[in-house]
Amino acid sequence: MRLPTEPKGRSVGAEAPSADRSGGDALLNVHELDVVYHGRGGHLPALREMSFQVHPGEILGVIGESGCGKSTLSSAIMRLLPPNGEITRGSIRFGERELLSLGPEEMRRLRGPEIAMIFQDPLTSLNPTFTIGAQLVDAQRAHAGRAPRRSLRRRAIEMLEQVGIPDASERIGTYPHQFSGGMRQRIMIAMALLLEPKLLIADEPTSALDVTLEAQILELLRRLRHERGTAILFISHDLGVVAQLCDRILVMYAGSTVELGDVLPTFERPLHPYTQALIAAAPTRGRRGEPLATIPGKVPSLSALPTGCKFAPRCAHAQDVNLEREPELVEFDGRYVRCNIYDPSSGYVATNELQSR
Amino acid sequence: MSTTHAFVSVRGLRTRFGSLRAVDGVDLDIARGEVLGLVGESGSGKTTLGRTILGLTPATEGTISFDGRDMVTMDRAARRGLRRKMQMVFQDPHASLSPRLRISYLLTEPYEINHVADRDRSSVGALLEMVELPPDLASKYPHELSGGQARRVGIARALALRPDFLVFDEPTSGLDVSAAAAVLNLVKDLCDRFQLTYLIITHNLSVLSFVADRIAVMYLGQLVEVGPAEQVLDAPAHPYTKGLLSAVSEPDPRQRSRSHRLLLPGEIPSPRNPPPGCRFHTRCRYAQERCRREPPIVEEVEAGQRVACHFWDVVRADSRDEVAGDQGELDTSRPLT
Amino acid sequence: MKIAIGTQERPGDRKGLGAWLREIATRPAGLVGAVIVLGLLIVVLFGPLLAPHDSAAQDISRRLEGPSSDHLLGTDVLGRDLLSRLLVGTRIALGVAVPAVFAALALGLLIGLIAGYVGGWLDNVLLVLMDTLQAFPAVILALALLAVLGPSLRNVIIVIVISFAPAYARVARALVLTEKQNPYVDVERSLGASDRRIVTIHIVPNVIPPLFILLAMDIPSAIAVEAGLSFLGVGVQPPTPSWGLILADGFDRVRDTPWPVLWAGIALMVTTLGFTLLGEMLRDIYDPRLSGLRRLRGA
Numbered sequence: 001m002r003l004p005t006e007p008k009g010r011s012v013g014a015e016a017p018s019a020d021r022s023g024g025d026a027l028l029n030v031h032e033l034d035v036v037y038h039g040r041g042g043h044l045p046a047l048r049e050m051s052f053q054v055h056p057g058e059i060l061g062v063i064g065e066s067g068c069g070k071s072t073l074s075s076a077i078m079r080l081l082p083p084n085g086e087i088t089r090g091s092i093r094f095g096e097r098e099l100l101s102l103g104p105e106e107m108r109r110l111r112g113p114e115i116a117m118i119f120q121d122p123l124t125s126l127n128p129t130f131t132i133g134a135q136l137v138d139a140q141r142a143h144a145g146r147a148p149r150r151s152l153r154r155r156a157i158e159m160l161e162q163v164g165i166p167d168a169s170e171r172i173g174t175y176p177h178q179f180s181g182g183m184r185q186r187i188m189i190a191m192a193l194l195l196e197p198k199l200l201i202a203d204e205p206t207s208a209l210d211v212t213l214e215a216q217i218l219e220l221l222r223r224l225r226h227e228r229g230t231a232i233l234f235i236s237h238d239l240g241v242v243a244q245l246c247d248r249i250l251v252m253y254a255g256s257t258v259e260l261g262d263v264l265p266t267f268e269r270p271l272h273p274y275t276q277a278l279i280a281a282a283p284t285r286g287r288r289g290e291p292l293a294t295i296p297g298k299v300p301s302l303s304a305l306p307t308g309c310k311f312a313p314r315c316a317h318a319q320d321v322n323l324e325r326e327p328e329l330v331e332f333d334g335r336y337v338r339c340n341i342y343d344p345s346s347g348y349v350a351t352n353e354l355q356s357r
Numbered sequence: 358m359s360t361t362h363a364f365v366s367v368r369g370l371r372t373r374f375g376s377l378r379a380v381d382g383v384d385l386d387i388a389r390g391e392v393l394g395l396v397g398e399s400g401s402g403k404t405t406l407g408r409t410i411l412g413l414t415p416a417t418e419g420t421i422s423f424d425g426r427d428m429v430t431m432d433r434a435a436r437r438g439l440r441r442k443m444q445m446v447f448q449d450p451h452a453s454l455s456p457r458l459r460i461s462y463l464l465t466e467p468y469e470i471n472h473v474a475d476r477d478r479s480s481v482g483a484l485l486e487m488v489e490l491p492p493d494l495a496s497k498y499p500h501e502l503s504g505g506q507a508r509r510v511g512i513a514r515a516l517a518l519r520p521d522f523l524v525f526d527e528p529t530s531g532l533d534v535s536a537a538a539a540v541l542n543l544v545k546d547l548c549d550r551f552q553l554t555y556l557i558i559t560h561n562l563s564v565l566s567f568v569a570d571r572i573a574v575m576y577l578g579q580l581v582e583v584g585p586a587e588q589v590l591d592a593p594a595h596p597y598t599k600g601l602l603s604a605v606s607e608p609d610p611r612q613r614s615r616s617h618r619l620l621l622p623g624e625i626p627s628p629r630n631p632p633p634g635c636r637f638h639t640r641c642r643y644a645q646e647r648c649r650r651e652p653p654i655v656e657e658v659e660a661g662q663r664v665a666c667h668f669w670d671v672v673r674a675d676s677r678d679e680v681a682g683d684q685g686e687l688d689t690s691r692p693l694t
Numbered sequence: 695m696k697i698a699i700g701t702q703e704r705p706g707d708r709k710g711l712g713a714w715l716r717e718i719a720t721r722p723a724g725l726v727g728a729v730i731v732l733g734l735l736i737v738v739l740f741g742p743l744l745a746p747h748d749s750a751a752q753d754i755s756r757r758l759e760g761p762s763s764d765h766l767l768g769t770d771v772l773g774r775d776l777l778s779r780l781l782v783g784t785r786i787a788l789g790v791a792v793p794a795v796f797a798a799l800a801l802g803l804l805i806g807l808i809a810g811y812v813g814g815w816l817d818n819v820l821l822v823l824m825d826t827l828q829a830f831p832a833v834i835l836a837l838a839l840l841a842v843l844g845p846s847l848r849n850v851i852i853v854i855v856i857s858f859a860p861a862y863a864r865v866a867r868a869l870v871l872t873e874k875q876n877p878y879v880d881v882e883r884s885l886g887a888s889d890r891r892i893v894t895i896h897i898v899p900n901v902i903p904p905l906f907i908l909l910a911m912d913i914p915s916a917i918a919v920e921a922g923l924s925f926l927g928v929g930v931q932p933p934t935p936s937w938g939l940i941l942a943d944g945f946d947r948v949r950d951t952p953w954p955v956l957w958a959g960i961a962l963m964v965t966t967l968g969f970t971l972l973g974e975m976l977r978d979i980y981d982p983r984l985s986g987l988r989r990l991r992g993a
Contacts, residue, residue: 244612
């Protein structure tokens with residue numbers, strides 16, 4: 001068992017995502033990642049210049065609506081893109097290693113003991129024809145070499161107890177469909193953490209659950225992070241969940257990072273107009289009865305991305321410069337934002353309402 | 358509760374599927390023009406309750422009255438006519454639309470089926486406009502629509518026959534943040550515009566905090582708390598309501614320490630085998646010996662708020678203290694730059 | 695609670711003609727199948743016109759010859775032109791198989807609809823009936839029925855319908871049961887739609903396309919059944935030039951001249967291949983495959 005480490009995510013001033021840094025403390029360093037999907041008509045840019053870091057023991061939330069590329073991101077990091085997906089540019093560093101230069105066998109050895117993943121639908125992620133005990137032991141066997149079966153089984157039972165499965169030693173011989181949805185999700189977390197990975201990628205793990213079960217899973221993840229120091233990359237479309245769980249937040253739009261920073265300042269003073277719009281659209285008890293702000297227009301289709309800033313067609317503050325110039329990710333107020341408003345070199349003209357800076 | 362008869366009135370309602378008691382003794386009134394939120398976890402019976410009220414699922418026992426008229430004793434023709442005035446918008450937006458038919462057909466079909474005279478029909482364009490959809494959507498097929506658009510078409514279909522009562526089953530499920538916000542705004546707007554009565558079924562209280570006038574909380578086939586929205590949300594008298602509230606992930610990072618309290622443990626038991634006494638006692642932090650033996654009776658907390666709990670006064674006092682202890686919440690209404 | 699995946703196409707959604715042509719164009723195997731089937735159709739329509747000789751005209755002096763200038767494929771045991779016989783035989787083959795399989799689909803669809811939608815005891819009865827029919831090996835069933843009905847082209851069709859229908863009934867029933875669960879059925883009911891309307895306008899259009907794919911794959915089977923029965927002598931009777939009969943006649947004399955067996959065999963093979971390729975292509979187009987572009991919208 002690993003000693004608890006201090007979670008590192010509360011740093012003020014996120015690290016620069018530029019290539020100049022050697023990676024330093026970061027556990028995961030994604031730098032200017034591009035991913036395209038090849039289709040019959042051509043290729044679609046699913047991720048564009050994605051850059052961010054995850055530090056040991058930190059929980060980074062990735063928030064975005066459908067079509068923003070969140071699932072592609074997790075697949076790309078795990079190097080599990082479908083056959084028509086391709087990483088065309090950029091780097092993914094995990095610790096000291098560059099994942100993109102690893103062969104399939106080396107990558108396979110990484111998955112499990114170093115990086116693990118949990119998904120939205122536990123029913124289809126667990127094999128229905130094997131008992132959960134068999135699957136938990138099997139997951140270890142692939143990496144544990146010649147350890148005796150009994151000890152692997154014992155570890156599996158311990159893990160199940162850790163995630164809150166009652167009567168774990170009896171239930172280890174049962175099948176996934178005999179558990180409820182919330183339980184299955186816990187089993188999947190147990191399976192993911194069994195090999196004590198340094199990084200857990202959670203792709204919408206609570207979206208299919210009721211709020212009560214969701215709250216329990218979030219609490220479980222918090223506890224596991226605290227006890228084991230596991231870093232978590234938490235992907236979601238739910239602002240509330242990210243606000244409650246994460247140390248830092250990354251906002252995605254049209255395949256790219258539009259805002260990245262510590263969670264509290266991001267919610268208190270969101271920089272990017274998209275972030276502001278998302279926060280304004282989320283119902284919260286503090287604003288009961290007022291109409292919810294909505295974002296006009298639709299998320300752009302990846303096959304027809306506008307030139308310039310991808311959010312400009314829907315942005316209340318858009319000026320002509322935004323339709324021509326795609327903003328760079330710049331540092332501002334200790335955070336990162338991809339928006340011409342905050343980039344002095346962009347040619348954006350600050351208006352009165354923006355003078356509060 | 359008003360003395361004039363409520364618009365929709367349910368007494369002693371039970372719906373059983375074999376040994377599964379999905380709805381097990383519900384008394385409920387919905388006033389005309391009111392938005393009633395029905396909340397509970399999956400397995401609480403809330404969807405079955407909605408379906409039973411509308412007649413989609415047959416009730417095993419009890420009465421359902423619509424505008425003072427008993428649905429069961431009514432003759433078939435009258436009942437059928439009345440049923441047109443009550444419609445449901447289902448949870449899965451795409452599965453609710455017949456996949457091989459165009460939207461224009463789907464929007465005229467309700468009139469075809471019911472032989473509605475031309476002058477009483479709303480045009481396809483008018484219906485689409487009512488739900489804020491562009492008119493060119495009419496020639497499309499359901500699968501070409503986004504989740505939000507499909508949901509709005511479902512609403513438009515439900516509105517075509519000019520119903521008085523609409524039931525929404527998880528109106529924001531499967532929708533992104535902005536699409537969900539847009540649907541909620543629309544739903545509220547339509548309610549005001551056409552003086553509709555709503556029953557909104559959901560497992561997420563934050564949806565209801567925006568749109569509901571009254572809230573009913575359901576657990577294992579029974580109502581455990583009913584009351585005006587502010588009262589139920591600010592000072593709940595039932596531990597389950599408190600649990601549901603604390604489980605909601607608010608988009609405000611400063612409320613983290615608050616939500617760590619009172620997490621609802623475990624899962625909802627199977628409706629085939631509800632716990633004895635108070636059904637909630639297995640997950641309740643206020644539970645005492647009495648709760649295991651004796652089911653609670655419904656008591657009135659204050660005007661309009663009723664609860665079924667032996668210790669509701671303790672629960673409510675705790676809720677009051679918690680609200681008082683809260684610091685100012687994050688004001689996200691101001692646009693920031 | 696599902697996540698909205700934007701506009702994701704579902705299986706078998708209405709595609710425009712342009713989309714269909716595009717799909718076909720990218721599948722060379724299916725294209726070959728389509729071309730073969732098209733060719734067969736032309737032969738069916740214009741067979742007798744294309745035939746150089748009258749398929750029944752005998753010329754004993756020229757019997758059992760190999761290919762020659764006026765008998766491109768040779769002659770059979772009675773001196774009849776093989777090419778002409780095969781061309782007319784195409785009419786028999788398809789003329790029996792295609793209507794028979796369509797009829798089987800129609801009958802199976804009807805039974806499956808009733809069983810699936812009405813349910814209850816009627817469903818049980820029909821299921822037992824279908825199971826019993828399917829339990830018989832097809833050949834035994836066919837022979838037994840023909841023994842009762844007497845061998846003829848019409849009866850071969852009846853036999854095919856009876857032996858193929860249960861498969862369609864089961865598939866149709868399963869599809870109806872699935873569709874019945876869909877929320878849109880409840881929506882239609884609460885709008886006041888009658889059962890008849892729900893079945894005809896909403897359910898049947900969703901049930902038919904998978905059945906059509908079965909049909910495309912069943913046509914070669916039906917052709918084989920007809921040929922087999924005729925080969926055994928209990929199907930089409932001479933002098934009607936069924937391929938099976940051509941095979942049967944040629945079999946006795948295969949040592950002297952292999953040509954009848956060869957050409958009839960090739961005809962059967964090519965036809966089976968054509969329909970099978972076509973059927974598989976239809977199935978692929980219809981299936982919910984996650985091709986690159988569709989998957990992307992789930993990102």
